[in-house]
Amino acid sequence: MLLSKPKLIRGGVRTDARKHPTSGCPIEPVPLPPRLYVSLAQHIGAPALPQVAVGDSVAQGQLIGAPDAGISAAVHAPTSGTVIAIDHHPAPHPSGLPVQSVVIAPDGHKRWDPNLPKPLTGPVPQLDRETIAERVAAAGIVGMGGAAFPSALKLSTDGSVNTLILNGGECEPYLTCDDRLMRERAAGIIDGARLMAHALGAERIAIGIEDNKPEAIFAMQRAAESLGGGAEVLPVPSLWPQGSEKHLIYSLTGHEVPAGALAADIGLVVHNVGTAYAVHRAIRHGIPLISRPVTVGGGAVREPQNFEAPIGTPFSYLIEQAGGLHCEPARILAGGPMMGQVVPIEAALAKGTNGVIALTAAEIREPAGLPCIRCGRCVEACPMGLMPFEIANRAAADDLDGAAEQGLGDCLSCGSCAYVCPSSRPLVQLFHYARGRRADNAAAKQRAELQKRLAEQRQERQRLAAEAKKRAAAERRKRRAAQKQKEESET
Amino acid sequence: MSEPIAAPHTRAPLALPALMQQVLLAAAPATLFGVWLYGWPALNLLLITLATVVAAEALCLRLSGRPVAGGVRDGSALVTGLILAMSLPPWAPWWIAVCGGLIAVIVGKGVFGGTGQNLFNPAMVARVALLVAFPVEMTRWVEPAPLTAAASPGWLEGMRITLFGHSDWDAVTSATTLDATRSAVSEGTGLAAALPEHFDPWLALLGYAPGSLAESSALLLALGGLYLIVRRVISWDIPITLLATLAAISALAHTIDPERFADPSLHLLAGSTLLAAFFIATDPTTSPATRPGRILFAAGCAAIIWLVRTYGGYPEATAFAVLLMNAATPLIDHYVRPRIYGRSRLGTPLSAQRKKQERS
Numbered sequence: 001m002l003l004s005k006p007k008l009i010r011g012g013v014r015t016d017a018r019k020h021p022t023s024g025c026p027i028e029p030v031p032l033p034p035r036l037y038v039s040l041a042q043h044i045g046a047p048a049l050p051q052v053a054v055g056d057s058v059a060q061g062q063l064i065g066a067p068d069a070g071i072s073a074a075v076h077a078p079t080s081g082t083v084i085a086i087d088h089h090p091a092p093h094p095s096g097l098p099v100q101s102v103v104i105a106p107d108g109h110k111r112w113d114p115n116l117p118k119p120l121t122g123p124v125p126q127l128d129r130e131t132i133a134e135r136v137a138a139a140g141i142v143g144m145g146g147a148a149f150p151s152a153l154k155l156s157t158d159g160s161v162n163t164l165i166l167n168g169g170e171c172e173p174y175l176t177c178d179d180r181l182m183r184e185r186a187a188g189i190i191d192g193a194r195l196m197a198h199a200l201g202a203e204r205i206a207i208g209i210e211d212n213k214p215e216a217i218f219a220m221q222r223a224a225e226s227l228g229g230g231a232e233v234l235p236v237p238s239l240w241p242q243g244s245e246k247h248l249i250y251s252l253t254g255h256e257v258p259a260g261a262l263a264a265d266i267g268l269v270v271h272n273v274g275t276a277y278a279v280h281r282a283i284r285h286g287i288p289l290i291s292r293p294v295t296v297g298g299g300a301v302r303e304p305q306n307f308e309a310p311i312g313t314p315f316s317y318l319i320e321q322a323g324g325l326h327c328e329p330a331r332i333l334a335g336g337p338m339m340g341q342v343v344p345i346e347a348a349l350a351k352g353t354n355g356v357i358a359l360t361a362a363e364i365r366e367p368a369g370l371p372c373i374r375c376g377r378c379v380e381a382c383p384m385g386l387m388p389f390e391i392a393n394r395a396a397a398d399d400l401d402g403a404a405e406q407g408l409g410d411c412l413s414c415g416s417c418a419y420v421c422p423s424s425r426p427l428v429q430l431f432h433y434a435r436g437r438r439a440d441n442a443a444a445k446q447r448a449e450l451q452k453r454l455a456e457q458r459q460e461r462q463r464l465a466a467e468a469k470k471r472a473a474a475e476r477r478k479r480r481a482a483q484k485q486k487e488e489s490e491t
Numbered sequence: 492m493s494e495p496i497a498a499p500h501t502r503a504p505l506a507l508p509a510l511m512q513q514v515l516l517a518a519a520p521a522t523l524f525g526v527w528l529y530g531w532p533a534l535n536l537l538l539i540t541l542a543t544v545v546a547a548e549a550l551c552l553r554l555s556g557r558p559v560a561g562g563v564r565d566g567s568a569l570v571t572g573l574i575l576a577m578s579l580p581p582w583a584p585w586w587i588a589v590c591g592g593l594i595a596v597i598v599g600k601g602v603f604g605g606t607g608q609n610l611f612n613p614a615m616v617a618r619v620a621l622l623v624a625f626p627v628e629m630t631r632w633v634e635p636a637p638l639t640a641a642a643s644p645g646w647l648e649g650m651r652i653t654l655f656g657h658s659d660w661d662a663v664t665s666a667t668t669l670d671a672t673r674s675a676v677s678e679g680t681g682l683a684a685a686l687p688e689h690f691d692p693w694l695a696l697l698g699y700a701p702g703s704l705a706e707s708s709a710l711l712l713a714l715g716g717l718y719l720i721v722r723r724v725i726s727w728d729i730p731i732t733l734l735a736t737l738a739a740i741s742a743l744a745h746t747i748d749p750e751r752f753a754d755p756s757l758h759l760l761a762g763s764t765l766l767a768a769f770f771i772a773t774d775p776t777t778s779p780a781t782r783p784g785r786i787l788f789a790a791g792c793a794a795i796i797w798l799v800r801t802y803g804g805y806p807e808a809t810a811f812a813v814l815l816m817n818a819a820t821p822l823i824d825h826y827v828r829p830r831i832y833g834r835s836r837l838g839t840p841l842s843a844q845r846k847k848q849e850r851s
Contacts, residue, residue, distance in 0.1 A: 010832070013503070173501060246832060259833035259840035266843055337500040357500075365502040370565060371607040373507065376780035385829035387780060410831050415499035422507045429497035 002163070002206050002232065006251040011383040012239040013416045015173050015338065017212065021304040022176040027184060027293045029308050030321050032106045036078055036312035038064065039091040041099040042350035043142040044149045045071030052102060056083045059113035061288050064102050067137070073150040073351075074140035077104060078290040078310035080111040090347040092334030101348065104312065119286045124194045132199040132283060139282035140351075141289045144274035145178075145243065146335055148352030151275050154264075155199045164197040165252060165263075165270040168209035168216065169236065169243025172336025175355045177293040178273050180306050182209065182216035186223035189273050190231055192280030197230075200269055205231035207273070208248045212238040240338055241414040245270045247383055259410060274354070289351055296322040300329035300358035313349045315356045329358035337363075338415045370423035378417035378427065384410050388417035392427045395434035400441065403434040505723070511566030513724045517715035518573055518705070518770060524698060525705030528635045529581035531649025533704050536588050537576045539653070543592025544572030551601035567606045571595050574770055575614040577705035578763055578810070579621075582633045582663075585653050587625060591617040611817045612777045615810045622810070632670075632701035633663045665701045668761040669806040672753050681750040686757070695760035706763035716769025728782050729789040730768040734759060736793035744801070752801065764796065767809035777817040784820075784827040791816045 041047035048065025052058060058077040065075030081104045088098035117135060120127055137152035145167055166189070170178040182189060193205050207224070209217050217235050224231040236242055236251045246257050249268055257263050263270055274293065281287045290311055297304035302323030309318060315332060319325060333340035334353045349356070378388040386407045394402035411431050418427040526534045548568035552559045575591050598620070599613025600606065622629045636642040644652060657663060666674070668690045675682055694700055698708025706712070719725045737758050744752035758764060763771075772778060772792050779785050792812045799808030830836050 010829070015501070250832075256833045256841060258843045259831070261833070261840065261843045331496070331500055333500055337498070339498045340500060341498070342496050342500070359500055364500055365504075365506070368506070370507045371605065373567070373607045373776050374780055375510075375775035376782075376785075379780050379829065380782070382829075383832070385831045387824075387828055389780065390824075407831055410833070413498070418497075418502065419499050420503050420505075422505050422510050424502055424506065426497060428499065432497055 002204065002234070002252055003254050006208070006234055006236045007254050008237060009239065009242065009247045009250055009383055010385055011381050011416060012241060012247075013381050013419050014238075015171075015240045015419065017238070018173045019176050019179070019212070022174070022295050022297050022306055023179055023213075025176070025180070025304070025306045027177065027180050027306045027308050030310075030313065030318065032079055032108060032110075032310065033313050033317040034105070035084075035314070036081075036104040036106065036310060037089040037091070037101045037314060037348035038075060038078060038104060038312035039089070039093070039099050039101045039348065039350055040065045040075055041093055042075070042091065042148060042311070042352065043073040044147065045073070047100060048072060048075045050086055050100070050102060052077075052083045052086075054083055054085055057081070057107075058083060058104060059111050061116050061290060062113040067140075067150075071150060071153065073142050073152075074138060074288070075102075075311075076140055076288040076290050077102075077113075078312050079104070079106045080109050081106040090344045092341055092343050092347055092350050092353050094341070096341070096343075101312070116286045116288070120283050124191070124198050127195070127198065127283075129199050129201065132195055132279075135283055136196075136199075136279055139278070139288040141275060141278045141282060142351045143272055144278060144292060144352060144354065145272035146339070146352050146354055148350065151271065151279070154269055154271065155196060159201045160267055161200045161202050161264055161269050162267045163204045163206060163253075163269075164193060164200055164202040165248060165268055166193050166205065166207040166231075166273050166276055167243055167245070167248055167270055168207055168213070168220065168273045169248060170213070170354075171210055171238065171240045171243040172338050172340070172355065174297045174304075174357050175295045175336045177295045177306050177354055179213045179216050181277060181293050182213070182273055183219045185277055186216075186219040187227065188280040188284075189220070189276045190223045190227045191284065192276035192278070193231055193271075194227065195279055195283050196269075196271060196276060202269070206252050207231060207233045208236045208242075208252050209233060210238040210242055211235040240416060240419075241383055241412065244383065244412055244414060246412070292349070292351060292353070294318070294349060294353060295355045295357075297355065298329065298333070298357040299360040299363045300325045300327050302326045309349055311349055311351055314345075315343065315347050315349070316345045318349065318356050319345070319358060325358060327360060330361040330364055331359045333357040333359065338419070339413065365424055368424040370425070372421075372423055372425055375422060377420045377422065381416040381420045383414060383416060384412060386411060388427050388431075389425075391434070392425060392430040395430040398437070400434055400438050403431075404438065408434055408438075507567075508565050510724050511570050513719060513722055514570050514770070515566065515573060517719045517724070518577065519715075521698075521708050521711040521715055521766075522573065522577060522705045524708045524711050525577065525581065525703075527638050528698065528707070529633060529704065530636055530638050530643040531646050532644065532652040533581040535585070535649060535653040536579060536581065536583055536704065537573075539585050539588040540576035540579070540592050541569060541572045543589050544568045544575070544596050547593050547596035547601070551597060551605060555601075555605060557605070562606070565606065568596055571600070571613045574766075575617050577766060577770075578614065578618050578703045580629060580631050580633070581704040582631065582652055582657065583628055584656055587621060587628055590624075591621050594620050607776050609776060610821070612771060612774050612813055615771060615813050615817075618810045619814060622805070630670075631660060631664050632667050632703075634665050634701055635699055636663075667702050667806065668695065668700060668757065669800060672757065672761075672800075673806045676751060682753055683750060686753070690757055690761060692756045692760055695756075700761075702761075703763060703766075706766040709760045709765050712765040712769060716765070719769065719773075725769070725773040726782070726785075728785045729773045729778060732786045732789035733768040733772055733793045734764070736790045737764065737796060740794060740797045744797075758797065758800070762800075762807050763809045767792070767796070767813060771809065771813050772816070777813075777820060779820050779823045779827065781824070781827055781829060784823045787823055787827060788816050788820065791819065 046068035085103040089101040133155040142148040552562040595613040595617035599616035603609040738755040741758040795812035
C-alpha cells in the first residue's frame with residue numbers, strides 16, 4: 001500500500017534551503033561546557049520529577065528526572081559532575097518561559113552510571129517487544145524532529161499499526177544534522193527503525209528522505225539492503241512542509257490522516273530518523289538520550305557546524321564552539337526558521353532542538369504592516385487546504401468563532417502562508433493569538449460552569465440542611481407534646 | 492528581542508511594492524505606444540490622472556489616520572491610475588481625468604477602507620461612472636495621429652485640447668471597431684460587408700486604430716501580460732480562461748450566424764479585451780482567492796463581455812463584465828474553496844475505519 005512514486009502534496013513552498021554551509025560538516029563532538037542546564041520539561045507533557053538534590057554528585061546517564069504520570073519522559077545526567085542548582089533557566093519551551101532545570105557542573109571524568117541497563121544483542125525478531133518499549137521509555141527518548149513527544153508512547157499500540165514511517169525529510173532551511181546523521185550512521189538508524197517496527201508489530205518500514213539529500217538516500221539504501229531488507233527508502237520532493245507527519249504520510253501512502261484522528265488510526269506511525277538512532281543506542285548500547293546532533297548555523301555564525309552536543313549545553317557555548325558571532329544576530333532560534341522558536345542566547349539544548357540558528361536582519365523580512373490584498377498566494381501555499389487570509393482577518397477582528405469555522409483547528413502553523421505573503425503579514429502570529437484567546441475563553445467558561453455548579457450544590461446543601469432542621473424541630477415539638485401528654489396522663 | 496515573535500523567521504523575497512512596480516513596468520510598453528499614437532493630449536491625460544490618484548490616495552490615507560508616505564509608496568494607487576488612464580479616450584479633457592482619478596481612489600477604494608478592502612475594481616468603477624455621466628466625452632475616439640506624423644498636434648495645441656477641447660471634433664474622430672460592428676448589425680448591413688472597412692486583425696494586433704489611450708495594442712498588452720505571468724505577479728488562470736472562453740463563445744456564435752455575430756479575432760483583438768484579461772480582471776483584491784474560483788470568475792467575465800457587446804446597450808463591455816463579476820467574488824469565495832486535508836469537501840473528517848479496511 002506504499003506508493004511506488006511519492007505523491008506531491010498540496011501547496012507548500014520551495015524555500016531558500018541555505019543548507020550548503022553545513023551539509024558538508026560531519027557531526028563533531030563538542031568539549032564539555034562549564035555548566036549544563038538540563039531542563040526537566042523538554043518534552044510534550046508533564047515535566048519530569050527531580051530525583052537529585054543540590055550538592056549531589058551524579059554519574060553520566062544517571063536518572064535525574066523521573067517521568068510524571070501520563071505523558072512525560074525521563075531525564076538523565078548528560079555527564080558526570082555535581083548538581084549545583086535546581087532552578088528556572090531559559091529553554092526552548094513552547095511557553096517561552098524559563099523552565100525548571102538541573103544545573104550540573106561537569107567534573108570532566110565522564111564516569112558512567114554503573115546501573116545502566118545491559119545492551120540487548122541478537123537479531124531484532126528475537127527480542128521481546130515489550131522490553132523494547134520499556135527500554136525506550138527508560139532511556140528518556142522523545143521525538144527528535146522537534147516535537148519532543150515521548151517516543152515510547154508511540155511504540156505501544158494494539159497491534160493495528162502495519163507500517164512504520166521514518167521521517168528523514170528535514171525540510172527546514174539551514175538544518176543538516178539529520179542529513180549528516182543519515183550519511184554517517186545509517187546502519188544505526190536502520191537498526192533502530194527495525195527495533196521500533198518490531199515493537200509496534202509493523203511489517204513494513206518506509207523511510208522518506210527529501211530528494212535534495214542524495215548522499216543520505218544512498219547511505220540509507222545501502223544500510224537497509226545490508227541489514228536484510230524490510231525497509232524501503234523513498235525519495236520525496238524537497239518542499240516545505242514535506243516533513244510534516246500528515247504530509248509525509250500522504251506522499252508515501254496517498255492516504256490522509258482524518259481530521260481529529262491519529263496516524264495510528266490508519267495503521268501508521270511516524271518517527272524521526274534521529275529518534276530511530278537514539279533507540280538503537282538505547283537498546284544496543286544501553287545509553288540513554290543524553291546528547292543529540294544539532295546544526296549550529298545562520299548568517300550571524302562565523303563557522304556554521306554540526307555538533308553532537310550534550311543535552312543542556314547553553315546555546316551561547318555552542319555558538320562559541322562554531323567560531324562565535326561575527327555580527328549582532330537579529331534573532332536566535334531553537335529549530336529552523338520556518339517553525340523555530342525565538343529564544344535567548346542563554347537557553348540550553350533540549351532533546352527536541354535540531355538547530356541553533358542565529359539570523360542576521362538581512363535574512364529575516366520583518367512583518368511590514370502592509371494590508372492584505374487578497375492575492376490568494378497563501379491559499380495556494382497552504383498544505384492543509386485552508387484559506388489563511390480569511391482566518392487571519394477574522395482573528396484580527398477578534399471573531400474567534402469565525403476563525404475556527406474557517407479551519408483554525410486544522411492549521412499546522414507551518415508558516416507557508418506567511419512565507420509567501422507579499423505584504424509580510426504576521427499570519428501565524430494571528431493564528432496563535434486566536435488559539436490562545438479561544439483556549440482562554442474555554443477555560444473561563446469551564447470556570448464559570450464550575451462556579452455555577454458549586455453554587456447550585458451549596459444551595460442544595462443549604463436547602464437540605466434547612467429542611468432537616470425544620471423536620472428535627474417538628475419532631476422535637478411532637479416528642480415534647482407527647483411527653484407532656486404522657487406526664488399529664490400520669491399525674 | 493525577548494518579545495515572542497512567531498515563525499516563520501524568513502520570507503520569500505516578493506513584496507507588495509515590488510509587485511505593483513512589476514505591473515507598472517508591464518503596462519508601460521502599451522502605454523508608451525498609446526502616447527506615441529495619440530500624441531501630446533494623451534500624455535497630458537495620463538499625467539493628470541496619475542497626479543490625481545496619488546493626491547487622492549494621500550488624502551484618503553490622511554483621513555483614515557494611516558502613514559501617508561508608506562501607503563502611497565506601495566504603488567497600488569499608481570496602478571489604479573494607470574489602468575484608468577489607459578482606458579480613457581485619449582483626447583478627453585483634463586476634468587475627465589481628475590473626476591476619474593477621484594472617483595477611482597475615493598469612491599472605488601477609500602470609502603471601503605483602502606487597499607485590499609474594496610469590493611470593485613477602482614479603475615472600472617471610475618470608467619463606468621464617467622461613461623454614464625459624460626457619455627459624449629467618454630466616446631470621442633480620435634483617429635491615430637502618431638507624434639511623428641504631421642497631423643499630430645504640437646505641444647501647445649495638445650495642451651489646448653486637454654484644457655479646452657478640440658474645435659472640430661468631427662474632423663478628428665471616428666468610430667471604433669466595436670461601434671462599427673454594432674451599427675452594422677443594428678442597421679442590418681451584415682458583418683461580412685461592413686467589417687473589412689473597420690477591422691483589420693493585423694492592424695488591431697499592433698493597435699493602429701481609434702480607441703482608448705492604451706487598450707488598442709493587443710500585441711504589447713499580451714507581451715506585458717505574459718511578462719507578469721512569467722514573473723509570477725499574476726497567475727495564468729484569469730487571462731487564459733477569459734480569452735479562451737470569449738474565443739469559444741464567439742466562435743460558436745459566429746459559426747451559427749456569421750452575419751450577426753462577430754468572429755473571435757474581433758472579440759479578442761478589438762476593444763479592451765486584452766487589457767481586461769491581463770491587467771484588470773487579474774486585480775487580486777477584487778477577484779477570487781482560489782484558482783477554481785478565479786477560473787469561474789474569468790469565464791463569467793468573458794460570457795458577460797460577449798453578451799453585452801452582442802445584445803447590450805453599450806458597444807464595449809469589459810468594465811461592466813468585470814464589475815458584475817467583482818460583485819460575485821464574495822459568493823464565489825464562499826462556495827469555491829479548497830478541500831481541507833483529512834476532511835471531505837463538506838468539512839466532515841474522513842473516516843479512519845474505511846481506510847483501515849482498504850488496507851487489510
